[in-house]
Amino acid sequence: MTSGVRALLVVAALTGGFAPGAGAQPAPGVEFRLVAAGRVRPIFAAGVADTGIAVGAFRLAARPVTNAEFLRFVAANPAWRRTRAPRVAVDSSYLRHWSGDLTLGPNAPPAAPVVNVSWFAASAYAAWAQGRLPTTLEWELAASRFHRALGNDPERLNLRVLEWYGSATRAVLPDAGHGMASDDGVRDLHGLVWEWVEDFNAVVTSGESRGDSGPDAGLFCAGGAALAADPSNYAAFMRYALRGSLRGSYTLATLGFRVARDAEPGKGNR
Amino acid sequence: MTLRASRLRRGAGAAAIAAVLAAGAMPWRAAAQAAPLPARSLYRLKATWTSHTGRPVELPSLRGETVVLAMVYTSCTMTCPLITGEMQAVRRALPADVRPKVRFVLASFDPDRDSVAALRAHASKMSLDDRWLVLRAPAGDVRQLAVLLGVRYRKLPDGDFDHSNIISVLDAGGVLRHQSPRIPADRAALVRAVTAAARSPGS
Amino acid sequence: MSGSTPRPTAWRRLPLLAALAAVPAYVACSPGGEGDPLADRPSGPLPVETLVVASAPAVPKPITRRSPAKLIVNLETHEVRKRLADGVEYTFWTFGGSVPGPMLRIRAGDEVEFHLNNHPSSKMPHNIDLHAVTGPGGGAASSFTAPGHSSVFSFAALNPGLYVYHCATAPVGMHIANGMYGLILVEPKDGLPKVDREFYVMQSEFYTTGRFGQAGLQPFSMEKALHEDPEYVVFNGSVGALVGDNALKARVGETLRLYVGNGGPNLVSSFHVIGEIFDHVYTEGGTVANQRNVQTTLVPAGGSAIVDMKLEVPGTFILVDHSIFRAFNKGALGMLKVEGADNKVVYSGKQNDLVYLPEGGAVQAVPENGAAPERELPREELIARGKQVFTANCTACHQLEAQGVPGAFPPLAGSDFLMANKERAIGVVMHGLTGEVTVLGKKYNGVMPMLQLTDGDIAAVLSYVRTNFGNKASDIVSLAEVRKVRAAAAAKPGAGVR
Known part of the structure; x- marks a missing residue:
């Protein structure tokens, strides 16, 4: 097929069913950084070797998606506007910090990270932006690399992250793109917002409303620390706990996302 | 996502493009159709699954029937056979007028190993008749369905899965009416929910 | 916390035989030898009430019902910045916006429909583990709630007693260290013996990066928490929460009951009221007044005690953790002000005073080395x-x-x-x-x-x-x-x- 037809097909296939052919081009603003391959040792370590799990190289947006960028997305895809998005895909606080369907307002500075977005909405945006959400392992790999900024001291990183987790939420978030840069040049991985990952529901917890104890149930009581790879890694515990508490339609005032791409087409981690 | 990739590979002609556009593209189905889907219908998620008979199955094609749905993988030797067995027991326990109106669906976590042939072998082994559908889809669509249902899962290094043992009941409009979170399930509650859904169908 | 009873599984990784052998977690039992706690349930639906809770040091009114009810409880988890000591602030994670969380009072045999609402501004998911609950995680598994969302679960109160509740989300120590605990009293079916006045006192400790009294917003110190070396040990959530105008107040001649909890997360409390003797102690928050005439009672972390005392003389009685440096230097100090007429037979006041100086009793303070030289300040x-x-x-x-x-x-x-x-x-x-x-x-x-x-x-x-x-x-x-x-x-x- 011609490249033009292919482009049309891509847009139609990725923007969701509500506005086929809207034809909006994704925002070019964000830079993608190559995150080099590495190994991740998940906090749930059962069945995983001490050396962790190999994660291939991938590309990750240098900062989270902003309000202004998400506004362009909903402008091009009316079905994802605040009043129209399907209730099975977003809860009632979807984009609640915006003033209107197409108005950001005082609580949503254009350059601040977009929050109050569901996993489904974030996934649709990522597809529209010709990418995807990072996997948990990809995100954790990218977020563990601060040797340059913090002198190769994982304890310093842990403390820094805890400081954010332990502070109260700000009503209006600061702009994205100014946080500490990782060794790969990715910013704001810690200290700005939580971020959606593609497989957030891989945390096999007792989190579901009427659930029972699962293999990761230890994440929710003290006894389970015995199952964890590093019980003193409070920051990782908290990220996994948060992911475990989520459902795909949930939107949170502190939860945003960023876009990932495969390092080369067809060579992904998924 | 994988489905998109495969569609692009398959979509080598204008007809295919038209088909994708007409279908409203994925992953969300337009609300405005002949008879609109309920706002909370799971069938708004548009993905094409393949059944154990090799037939393409779009979830909205299940509209009009009460559906008992679970996610499993066919090489599972632990709770998945129990889930299937529970669904069979629920079916046996349904009132006679309700039983023919109910569809039983197993969706696989495991697109790598659950080929159509594997699904067919599983259906045969478990003696699943034509009221059953055993489905597979690319990994991205599996994830979307699981997220919609609140099913949690992860693939283990040995190829097996940790997963929720949730059995879901959908009404005729594809709206979630009941979920049994564990095995053994509260069978009486499942039977009551299926019966209620079948006798007062959603839109 | 959950027991070891085999129970249904929501997960795959369970051997087939174990799954088949699984039995429900609610096993018929007779807690405390008091007969089946659910025996007096009517055949029809229970009357429904919204539970009225109380903020420390207040205690909800005693229950006058003599039949079970269904109680609706709404509790909000909220992360708030508040005063820990004068000039010192802390980002508390709370139940109900305060530390400790509100006190809940129900009756054995009641059914509770618990709504846990996590405020949208929360950074953390939270849940609640009520030690009064018989069931997996004490409700923690069913109440795990993302920010801006709500969970509902129900339980029947099987065992009477005074129980701690707390958040049990990982890392559980940090959720407790930041203030997520409170008390739930499950009254025996016939109630507790009547007293004139009741208060709710809960001890806990805080681990701040800065030393005791260091001004400003103080972050949580994981290192100090791991070493169980708190900067603050307090009653009711902050230094001075029970002193001065906030002191507990009572009158001579009254009988007083304290519901004492210890949120921990680490320290065991040696709870003592200076100048009083506990006439009765319900050790560890059980329902039997099993001790009389107690000076100091241990309150375990994640545990409680009920103490009764008759107030015979007026004065200010000081509540302390008798691990006494915690009282003098870390804040574990409260006050009970009793007003009324003197009783010189019980307490005379000072009758004589002599200086006692043993030989060689002088203490020499050794100047500290290494501190920065001090200078005159503006x-x-x-x-x-x-x-x-x-x-x-x-x-x-x-x-x-x-x-x-x-x-x-x-x-x-x-x-x-x-x-x-x-x-x-x-x-x-x-x-x-x-x-x-x-x-x-x-x-x-x-x-x-x-x-x-x-x-x-x-x-x-x-x-x-x-x-x-x-x-x-x-x-x-x-x-x-x-x-x-x-x-x-x-x-x-x-x-x-x-």
Whole structure:
């Protein structure tokens, strides 16, 4: 097929069913950084070797998606506007910090990270932006690399992250793109917002409303620390706990996302 | 996502493009159709699954029937056979007028190993008749369905899965009416929910 | 926390046989030998009530119902920045916006429909583990709630007793260390013996990066928490929550009951009320008053005790953790003010006073090495530092407004004793004070400990106190003046005001 037809097909296939052919081009603003391959040792370590799990190289947006960028997305895809998005895909606080369907307002500075977005909405945006959400392992790999900024001291990183987790939420978030840069040049991985990952529901917890104890149930009581790879890694515990508490339609005032791409087409981690 | 990739590979002609556009593209189905889907219908998620008979199955094609749905993988030797067995027991326990109106669906976590042939072998082994559908889809669509249902899962290094043992009941409009979170399930509650859904169908 | 009873599984990784053998977690049982707790349930639906909770130190009213009810409980988890001590703030994670969370009071056999609502501004998911619940995780598994969302679960109160509830989201220690705990009382079916007055007191500790009293917003210190070395040990969530105007108040002749909880997360409390004896103790929060005449009762972390006492004499009774440095230096101090007529038979007041100085009893303080050399500070800076020193070291006895405690600790506010002699005041802070003093016409006879303040701290705190609380000194106390007093004392060992 011609490249033009292919482009049309891509847009139609990725923007969701509500506005086929809207034809909006994704925002070019964000830079993608190559995150080099590495190994991740998940906090749930059962069945995983001490050396962790190999994660291939991938590309990750240098900062989270902003309000202004998400506004362009909903402008091009009316079905994802605040009043129209399907209730099975977003809860009632979807984009609640915006003033209107197409108005950001005082609580949503254009350059601040977009929050109050569901996993489904974030996934649709990522597809529209010709990418995807990072996997948990990809995100954790990218977020563990601060040797340059913090002198190769994982304890310093842990403390820094805890400081954010332990502070109260700000009503209006600061702009994205100014946080500490990782060794790969990715910013704001810690200290700005939580971020959606593609497989957030891989945390096999007792989190579901009427659930029972699962293999990761230890994440929710003290006894389970015995199952964890590093019980003193409070920051990782908290990220996994948060992911475990989520459902795909949930939107949170502190939860945003960023876009990932495969390092080369067809060579992904998924 | 994988489905998109495969569609692009398959979509080598204008007809295919038209088909994708007409279908409203994925992953969300337009609300405005002949008879609109309920706002909370799971069938708004548009993905094409393949059944154990090799037939393409779009979830909205299940509209009009009460559906008992679970996610499993066919090489599972632990709770998945129990889930299937529970669904069979629920079916046996349904009132006679309700039983023919109910569809039983197993969706696989495991697109790598659950080929159509594997699904067919599983259906045969478990003696699943034509009221059953055993489905597979690319990994991205599996994830979307699981997220919609609140099913949690992860693939283990040995190829097996940790997963929720949730059995879901959908009404005729594809709206979630009941979920049994564990095995053994509260069978009486499942039977009551299926019966209620079948006798007062959603839109 | 969940027991070891096999139970249904929501997960795949369960051997087939174990899954088949699984039985429901609610096993018929007879807690406390009191018969089937659900025996008096009516055949029809239970009457529905919305549970009224109480903020510490208040306790919900005793239950007068003599039949079970279905109770609707709404509890919000909220992360809030509040005062931990004067000048010190902390980001608390709370149930209901305060530490401790509200006290819940229900009756054995009641059914509770629990709604846990996590405020949208929360960064963390939270849940609740009620030790009163029989079921996996005490409700933790079913109440795990993302920010801006709600969970509902139900339980039947099988076992009467006084129970701790707390958040059990990973990392559980941090959720508790940040303030997520409270008490739920499950009354026995026939209630507890009647008393005249009841209060809710909960001890807990806080691990801050800065040392005790260091001003500003203090982050959580994971390192100190791991070493179980708190900066603050407090009653009801902050230093001074139960002193001064916030003291517990009662009258002579009343019977008093304290529902005492310990949120921990680490320390066991040696709970003691100075000058009182507990007539009855329901050890560890059980429903049998199994001890009489107890001076100090242990309250485990994640546990409780109920203590009853008859108030025979008036006065201010001090609640402490008798691991006493926690009381003097970390904040574990509260007050019970009892008003009414004296009873000289029970307590005479002071009848005689003699100085006791054993041979060689003088203590030599060794100057600390390595501290930065101190310098004279500009007046404003000096007084600001003095305020911090005062808050951290003096308010436990002299109170927040320096008004003192009648009969126990003399006031510094408007104090003639303080203002009359600057050198004497320096000496008192430097060396402590034992023996009778007259302040504003009233005699006090107690002990002021030697506080181990640096000379700079002494200059600062005296400069602050002598220019505040109605004291109108025009001059400050300089470092040089303090050093002069120290030098004089060193030249004349045994002098000072000891």
